[in-house]
Amino acid sequence: MTGHDVRAHPLPVALLVLTCAVAVASVPLSAGREPVIDTALYPLNAVALGAAGLLIRMRLPRHRVGLLLAGLGLVGALVELLEGYGYHDTWPGALSVQWGAAWGSPVGAGSTATLLALFPDGRAAGRRWRWLPPFTIGATATLVLGAALSHANDDSYAFTTDGNPYAVDGFDILFHIGELAFAASIVLSIASLVGRFRRAGGMERQQLKLIFWFACLLAVVGPAAAVSYHSNVVVQVAITLLVPLLPVTICVAILRYRLYDVDVLIARTIAYAALTALLAVAWGVTALVLGALLGGGSAWVTAGATIAAAAVVLPLRRRVQDGVDRAFRRARHHALARVDAYLEDLRAGRASADELEGLLRDVLRDPALTLRLLLPGQSPPASVDGPSADRPSVDGPSADRPSTDGSSVDGRVRTLVERSGVALAEVTHAVPEGEPLADVLSRAGLAIEIARLQAEVRHRLAEVEASRARIVAAAHDERRRLGRDLHDGAQQRLVSAGLALRHVQHQLGDQPAASDLETVVTEIGGAIQDLRELAHGIRPARLDDGLELALRELAGRTPLPVRVAAAPGPLPDAVVAAAYYVAAEALTNVVKHAVANTVELRADREDGELVLSVRDDGVGGAEPGAGSGLRGLADRVGALGGRLRLESPAGAGTTLTVRLPCAS
Structure with missing residues (x-):
């Protein structure tokens, strides 16, 4: 048996099985006697608590929070079963069951503070906070005892008769003390989490961010539920949807599953909340003003308020998102700002598409990242620097968003980048740890497309x-x-x-x-x-003996004095032939057009190139396109990847220089 074997954890398994049985039994008892959402979601929440507890205990057998969640799941299911039975007030013992349901509910709510105090490692936040878990347990016990023995809970929906049949006069104060203690325990537990967060780093910091996100949601919905749960349907739905999130949030945080997405979750929640608030304010103010001018019953009030709200919120959406990213997703904000600046420089001609791979490595903090461009009909794809058969390649499938294809090479992930349905590139990268990979690749889509077009042009050339x-x-x-x-x-x-x-x-x-x-x-x-x-x-046979001898023979057959300085060493055959024909054509042009007295013919190597020059002291003024044959020479030189340069000022002679790349 291993730590991940279900059989190795009999207690949480037994608690989960019992929780499921009790939760399922509660549904037919409550069906039709309470809102459907309560009938379905609260038993589901109990099962979620038990499952989260089992998962945590399987991965971390000594973790206290796992066992606490499993126990809370069973308590929640029992409360639902008792409430369902209590709805049938003619059944035997229904009043006692209602009483049990009324004081059982605060057990789950009060235990929230204990969970927060022990999060995320199952221990108090430090020596200064050792007293907090016992305090939260005591606050919960006081609240439960007050609910069980006082009249303060008489109006609870659990009672279908005249209230708590076991209430003792004078115990109402105990319930209110329990409420205050519970509220204090929640505040203190959050304070302990803040202290943990300040000292934490790395993964623990991400865990705490996730629970803070849930705490923020709870801070908004919790007070409203405490004040108007039984009278406000919106609050009932909100708390019903929120409660099942607690075990999920705790389980995800403790098991460290995809915690690098926490910043995204927090930023989007805050951005949507801010935009919703702005929308509501804009709509309310406009409706109030138009209502005063046109009358409260006018349809123009609603239409005008809606248009004004849209006109105000839509331009602010980008600014709100940028502000939230700057505060809560700094890595993403910085990376996208770098990409936007690079795109601006690329459009202005201040940057090159060849710099894209280096930029992606820098902003995504992955020195080993590789970008391979996918050229049409080419396999393997070309690298960002041009065609290459020995570099890796990358891609991703969606309209303009990259997608990870799930495959990996040596533990790295390949992501395909598409734009308008065309596969542009494949990025091979490390598994992201909080870095905004998808957003960066999406924002850099235009630059990737430009780089791909440039690589395609290079490939064609x-x-x-x-x-x-x-x-x-x-x-x-x-x-x-x-x-x-x-x-x-x-x-x-x-x-x-x-x-x-x-x-x-x-x-x-x-x-x-x-x-x-x-x-x-x-x-x-x-x-x-x-x-x-x-x-x-x-094709002179003398070329077989090397370029130097061929040039000297050529100079000897020229009816002008030609000084030859040539010692290029061994050269590729194609380069030797091209250089010879360039020299022959150049000397022919000198004889026909230059009116020269002497000619100098030189050939040597410089930086891996053969440099051939023909200089005369003639009249100059030669033009490549004036029927001199130099255009054909330029084509011959260009076919070998070389360059031809002509300098021929009038009255100062002509110099023809050719550079030919040579591999040997």
């Missing part, structure tokens, strides 16, 4: 660049194959044919046909030279 690079690589490979075929195929066959003709020419000697063959051999030589030039333009 990366795809375009990769596609361009593949096209350039394919063209480069095709040029290499064609150049090799020309060199090894047609060119060699023409050389062989020329040699064969030259041999025939020698055999013919001085015959007239020999001179004709000389013309044919010369044409074949010209064709071979043309093929060599064509093969060089397609």
Whole structure:
């Protein structure tokens, strides 16, 4: 048997079983003889007390509050049974049963102070408060004794005859002393809770917040019930709905279930109460003024008061909520303020969407939080910094609210964020402990959507660049194959044919046909030279020996003095080919347009890039779009993720600089 095994707790289990039996038996006895809400909810409250007591004892076997709640549940059920029996005043012993019900009711009410004095750990709030639990028990006993032996309770609905048949003259003062003592015990118990709260921290502070929330509700409804319970239906309904909340509140607080939601509960309760009060005041004042002007029976009074109340309350709703959050949900208020400021900076261009993940980590106090953006049709999703296959991803299902999907990775929770039905991102985060995760993600929805759109644009651009690079690589490979075929195929066959003709020419000697063959051999030589030039333009074989040698050979074939300074080391083949063709096109442009005397050709590595520059001392004034061929060079360079820069002031020469990323 374990501490969580029901069989390990025979006393609270027996009390709960007996409570359920008595509560069920009370319902048919009371049905039709008291309000339906009393018939149904008070037995339910008794069962809730017993169940809460059992749950607490199962988790915390030595906790006094658990056993106290289980006992109170049985007392509450017995009171309901006695009241139901007492309604049948012709049954045997009905008057004595009514008397038992009349003094049994204060037992439950008086025990509330004892519960508060022992909350949340089953002990007094400290040495200074050790006397409080005995005092509350004594106050309850005095109240019960006064109710049992005085005429002060004669008008109780429990009695169907002329009042308390066992009352003793002079004992009314005892009942009133018990009432005062009970009221004092409630006040002192709340004071002890305040003292606990000031000294508490962490989880105990959250427990006390929850019970304070219930105490505030009780402070509003309790006095009204004491004054006008039997005459006011609204008060009866309020106290009937409130009473079952006590065992639920105590059980939730002691068992520490979702206590990080306490701040939300308190803030919403206060905000709704404040708005209700404002609405009532606005409606009442407007109705009073319009009633004085138009007459109390006018329908315009009601309509005008309703419109005025709405006009006053609706603009104030946000301010009231912000004020309550600032006072009672500081973490949420601060986090949402940070998100709002970031959104404002994002709209103004002062912030980047790439900062969003860091902002969420900061405001949610989770350094390990990860944000993964869900791009259309992409798997796996991209990170906030762009496409990535090795980062986690996140999402959540509702119109504009995030939702936790219940799954976890290494103890962390994944939440999907949606906006207008479109999945935007997935957030992997720690289980929230009071931090406003859902509110923050909802408020940051626009920023997440912007980040997703930016990541999608980056992804598309990366795809375009990769596609361009593949096209350039394919063209480069095709040029290499064609150049090799020309060199090894047609060119060699023409050389062989020329040699064969030259041999025939020698055999013919001085015959007239020999001179004709000389013309044919010369044409074949010209064709071979043309093929060599064509093969060089397609893909020089010298590139296989590295960029430096290829550039020096290119400079040697240029009809201008070219100074070459190149020592870039080994480079990717695609980068070597691109740099060579850029240099060839640039030198061709210099020869055709620059009217230059000298040219300088440089190639070197800088910060993981190949930097190629061609500088001349010509007339300058070159323009990329003026038919110079530089636009094609820019496309070739851009396909490899590089950059091209042209500086060509008139009369001061031209400098073409190309930067190409190189992985090796």
